[in-house]
Amino acid sequence: MNATTRFAGIELGGTKAIAVIAEGNRIIDRRVIPTVAPGQTLPALRAQLDRWLAEAPFAALGIASFGPIQLDPAHPDFGHILATPKPGWTGATVAATLTDGLACPWRIDTDVNGAALAEYHWGAGGQCTSLCYVTIGTGLGGGVLINGRAVHGAMHPEIGHLRLRRTIGDTFSGSCSFHGDCIEGLVCGSALRDRFGMDPAYAADTHPVWRHVAADIAELCGTILLTTAAQRILFGGSVILSRPFLLPWVREMVVDRLGTYLPFLYTGSAEQILQLAGLGTEAGPLGAIALAQAALNAAGR
Template sequence: MPGIGRFAGIELGGTKAITILAEGDRIIERHVEPTRDPGTTLTSLRNRIDAWQARTPLDGLGIASFGPLQLDPGKRGFGEMLATPKPRWSGAKVAGILTGGLDCPWRIDTDVNGAALAEYRWGAGQGCTSLCYVTIGTGLGGGLLIEGRPVHGAMHPEIGHLRLRRAEGDAFQGACPFHGDCIEGLVCGPALAKRLGMDPAQAPDDHPGWRHAASDIAELCGAILLTSSAQRILFGGSVATSRPFLLPWVRAQIVEQLGSYLPFLSPDSVEHIVQPAGLGTDAGPMGAIALAQAAATTPSI
């Protein structure tokens, strides 16, 4: 049963990688290191897993990685990185290096699908059947759960690369190397640095660029609600959580834009629908543990 056993999890992010060891749902060991080139990073993570496995056999391993990833086991390159803006990581054999020859069940998914699963089981998504977890930091990603299961299909959701309606008067061209002014290219950390003309952490709260960023995030929330009918949208990541005024602005704009059309959306309900992730910075690592538990107990999530 989930909650019983010895599980290892890897949250492989674009900036840092976290390996955790858990007894059931309780983290007992944690290690953090920078995400460098694929060979150095993946070998270091694998060495940690091998050391834990040698000490006491693991019941499961979960890998929650930045993407995009090939997640179809029937496709060539399963578990590998697809084309990604992160230099040298396109084509990286993430699952192959981390699991090759490892004698325990394992599962790989996106970091945001993993975080969504963790929030569903232990965090602010408890009681929901559908939710979307959105992280805004170095990049922007979204994990989507329907009936408690991460969404997969032709690939996996790439919410960060939606191109949405822009606020009137906003001339910022965006910073995504693939799509320019997709939502990631508008509000992720590096994009905000260009948009605000300074380190976002140093930008004053009254900088007009924050209003445009809030408008973009509200458009993203509207697209998620209209397409997935998610019961909750949970935000994580440094950008989303570092400015307390952002989510109230986003909520107000969502209601203004969609409150007359979506019957479940009102000034009162929106605070429950759009909120910070409940697990904070542990959403990603615990997502990896949720994947490890799923690998140990079920043939598929």
């Protein structure tokens, strides 16, 4: 592998999908496709891969998909979307549609695991043996890396569906169709629309609901720190990026709740532990490229 080796990547998100082609980890071309019905979105992505293949071969493909998704290669539903609140996508054959007939190695993982891997190699996760990437946007997802490897087990981490301690006085019942007031049902884009009773983009920074949102995110961070011993939690997604005051509030609340128990957590260290993703909006597309490079390395090429 060298700096000019070509890799293809697909970041399949809940709102849009991004197909990229890269030389090394430098993206040289991309196409953005709305995530509509799987019968439209997936063939359009595959057609783009075929167009790039016709121009020049790529060494490997990485697929970073929203979840939940079956990642066990031995399972008959490997590469299929599992039960999801996104209409029409339960059972979608993501991997097969995108890879059937390809001669190159490929790897599929969650979009957040991919983004965590990209941050580990090229972003704000360098030198970390334990890392969590959290995106808050259309949904909420979290990818966990230990020693540079994504955590897999019975499936993959489903951080967005943790049900956490609520702030006293916050009566919002949540918007998740599966769990109501899980963390995704409290702070993702559609949840915020319900909480504010309007498009959250028009909610003033001084609106008191933002303190509840920060408290919910702080509770999530505390849970991640206590359960994974993450050295760093990196944030991406439109919700956290559009309201820069949220992260300082989250840090303050996490230190207040856990700083007397976790010896590594205090006001000074919280700025290092809880950060915005170093790659910004490129964490997702580069996550797909990181997965492609991992696929090539695993194939010994």
